[in-house]
Amino acid sequence: xxxxxxxxxxxxxxxxxxxxxxxxxxxxxxxxxxxxxxxxxxxxxxxxxxxxxxxxxxxxxxxxxxxxxxxxxxxxxxxxxxxxxxxxxxxxxxxxxxxxxxxxxxxxxxxxxxxxxxxxxxxxxxxxxxxxxxxxxxxxxxxxxxxxxxxxxxxxxxxxxxxxxxxxxxxxxxxxxxxxxxxxxxxxxxxxxxxxxxxxxxxxxxxxxxxxxxxxxxxxxxxxxxxxxxxxxxxxxxxxxxxxxxxxxxxxxxxxxxxxxxxxxxxxxxxxxxxxxxxxxxxxxxxxxxxxxxxxxxxxxxxxxxxxxxxxxxxxxxxxxxxxxxxxxxxxxxxxxxxxxxxxxxxxxxxxxxxxxxxxxxxxxxxxxxxxxxxxxxxxxxxxxxxxxxxxxxxxxxxxxxxxxxxxxxxxxxxxxxxxxxxxxxxxxxxxxxxxxxxxxxxxxxxxxxxxxxxxxxxxxxxxxxxxxxxxxxxxxxxxxxxxxxxxxxxxxxxxxxxxxxxxxxxxxxxxxxxxxxxxxxxxxxxxxxxxxxxxxxxxxxxxxxxxxxxxxxxxxxxxxxxxxxxxxxxxxxxxxxxxxxxxx
Ligand SMILES: Nc1ncnc2c1ncn2[C@@H]1O[C@H](COP(=O)(O)OP(=O)(O)OP(=O)(O)O)[C@@H](O)[C@H]1O
Numbered sequence: 001x002x003x004x005x006x007x008x009x010x011x012x013x014x015x016x017x018x019x020x021x022x023x024x025x026x027x028x029x030x031x032x033x034x035x036x037x038x039x040x041x042x043x044x045x046x047x048x049x050x051x052x053x054x055x056x057x058x059x060x061x062x063x064x065x066x067x068x069x070x071x072x073x074x075x076x077x078x079x080x081x082x083x084x085x086x087x088x089x090x091x092x093x094x095x096x097x098x099x100x101x102x103x104x105x106x107x108x109x110x111x112x113x114x115x116x117x118x119x120x121x122x123x124x125x126x127x128x129x130x131x132x133x134x135x136x137x138x139x140x141x142x143x144x145x146x147x148x149x150x151x152x153x154x155x156x157x158x159x160x161x162x163x164x165x166x167x168x169x170x171x172x173x174x175x176x177x178x179x180x181x182x183x184x185x186x187x188x189x190x191x192x193x194x195x196x197x198x199x200x201x202x203x204x205x206x207x208x209x210x211x212x213x214x215x216x217x218x219x220x221x222x223x224x225x226x227x228x229x230x231x232x233x234x235x236x237x238x239x240x241x242x243x244x245x246x247x248x249x250x251x252x253x254x255x256x257x258x259x260x261x262x263x264x265x266x267x268x269x270x271x272x273x274x275x276x277x278x279x280x281x282x283x284x285x286x287x288x289x290x291x292x293x294x295x296x297x298x299x300x301x302x303x304x305x306x307x308x309x310x311x312x313x314x315x316x317x318x319x320x321x322x323x324x325x326x327x328x329x330x331x332x333x334x335x336x337x338x339x340x341x342x343x344x345x346x347x348x349x350x351x352x353x354x355x356x357x358x359x360x361x362x363x364x365x366x367x368x369x370x371x372x373x374x375x376x377x378x379x380x381x382x383x384x385x386x387x388x389x390x391x392x393x394x395x396x397x398x399x400x401x402x403x404x405x406x407x408x409x410x411x412x413x414x415x416x417x418x419x420x421x422x423x424x425x426x427x428x429x430x431x432x433x434x435x436x437x438x439x440x441x442x443x444x445x446x447x448x449x450x451x452x453x454x455x456x457x458x459x460x461x462x463x464x465x466x467x468x469x470x471x472x473x474x475x476x477x478x479x480x481x482x483x484x485x486x487x488x489x490x491x492x493x494x495x496x497x498x499x500x501x502x503x504x505x506x507x508x509x510x511x512x513x514x515x516x517x518x519x520x521x522x523x524x525x526x527x528x529x530x531x532x533x534x535x536x537x538x539x540x541x542x543x544x545x546x547x548x549x550x551x552x553x554x555x556x557x558x559x560x561x562x563x564x565x566x567x568x569x570x571x572x573x574x575x576x577x578x579x580x581x582x583x584x585x
């Protein structure tokens with residue numbers, strides 16, 4: 001494919017007229033920018049308006065160094081490196097500001113929106129040095145033949161597209177899609193979401209600068225618009241029209257719109273922009289996944305090896321082999337408690353949701369947390385799995401305080417958490433989900449996909465019990481509710497936790513599935529020695545499988561005892577009957 005694309009790049013200028021080749025060279029550089037927007041927005045879900053700023057930085061590095069300092073092969077190459085480094089550092093700083101733990105997606109979009117505006121103001125403020133609003137033209141550059149420039153721009157585009165393609169199909173590329181679909185689940189599997197986003201943003205910034213540098217060196221003109229907000233927004237339109245998250249769609253979107261506008265914007269300056277706007281609205285409504293979805297849809301329907309939806313998958317993960325991971329080093333030793341909670345409290349403003357909770361969990365123990373709706377059970381899970389949630393007290397995992405650690409770092413201490421509502425990645429396959437849950441233990445490859453995944457014995461046991469080991473190539477959206485629950489549990493166990501937090505794992509399951517889950521939980525404690533903390537409303541289920549029960553009421557612990565003690569307690573009966581005593585504060 002890459003060889004064919006390169007052959008086209010080398011042959012095309014021989015057959016096309018000169019004006020079109022000139023227009024295409026600019027469009028090819030812009031298509032490189034579109035790929036970076038697709039990686040950031042299409043694949044990892046960060047709506048960025050600021051990718052043009054990096055294009056502008058690369059373009060101005062070329063123009064400013066050639067105008068004010070010197071020109072020659074070394075200067076040219078030096079300017080290229082300076083442009084890339086400046087863009088990478090800017091992108092890294094913007095990434096840190098945009099994606100620090102807890103930043104909302106809206107926040108990062110606003111920061112990327114401000115970036116090109118700030119850059120243009122800096123260019124204006126640069127006066128004669130930066131050429132202010134008129135920009136810089138006529139600076140020394142290489143006046144090679146258009147055929148040569150076409151080959152340079154085309155080769156850059158093919159190279160970036162190939163690397164991007166390999167990247168999005170790799171282990172790390174799957175993680176980008178997982179982040180786009182369910183950032184929280186990724187964090188609670190120990191994936192460092194913020195760091196991955198910052199790294200991606202930095203690399204895409206540098207690539208955008210390379211494209212801008214080439215664009216400026218070819219056209220011999222730079223203007224503030226090259227780093228402006230308008231180009232940033234246009235690049236989003238190319239990606240949306242072409243097909244977000246497809247790579248090929250944004251390339252054709254950028255080339256198609258730029259070339260057409262070069263022909264039409266002279267004769268129909270206002271009408272052309274209007275046509276693009278209307279086209280954009282129509283495509284968003286009729287083809288939300290862009291024009292590329294027409295091709296991929298037809299390919300899925302009529303192409304070779306087409307699959308039924310239940311067995312197919314959008315991104316083609318290929319078969320994956322399951323292996324048993326070597327026994328981890330996560331067993332809790334000696335008398336150490338896997339989990340010890342002391343004086344834990346949580347407030348939301350003046351509302352006290354949890355107060356003064358203290359208890360410990362032991363290895364091989366199934367500890368159920370029960371209590372009426374609103375008692376604070378889920379909040380307790382949040383306080384254990386995220387160091388930033390609690391407002392008082394301490395939580396220790398195997399003797400280590402979680403302090404203010406973010407969820408992914410708490411996973412590193414040995415806490416695994418499943419959510420009240422099953423939380424998976426719809427367009428990823430079962431195999432992909434399992435592979436990415438091993439990120440914390442096995443890491444992820446940058447340009448390759450591993451053909452196997454090594455899982456600890458408890459996770460393998462669940463896959464076998466639910467039959468998921470025979471559906472590794474199936475997208476998770478086609479799984480039954482019970483299978484989804486099973487997969488989520490297997491994914492959490494793949495992180496090799498010492499303490500497993502389960503929030504209503506049997507909700508919505510049939511009686512048979514509930515019994516199966518009960519057996520699985522028992523084997524996790526008895527065979528594998530895990531400490532399981534379970535929130536459950538089904539008191540019969542709790543009674544059958546628990547070693548110990550903690551009862552919460554109005555955010556306080558009213559009882560901590562054996563199953564018999566709790567079941568026979570009058571206090572618990574009155575709490576559940578709604579006549580519960582007001583807990584003294
Ligand atoms: N972010 C928040 N801001 C304000 N109040 C909150 C927040 N999260 C939870 N609460 C309140 O804290 C209380 C406990 O909620 P929590 O979800 O922990 O209860 P629960 O015992 O898990 O209930 P359920 O069994 O219905 O899931 C509720 O009154 C809830 O409204």
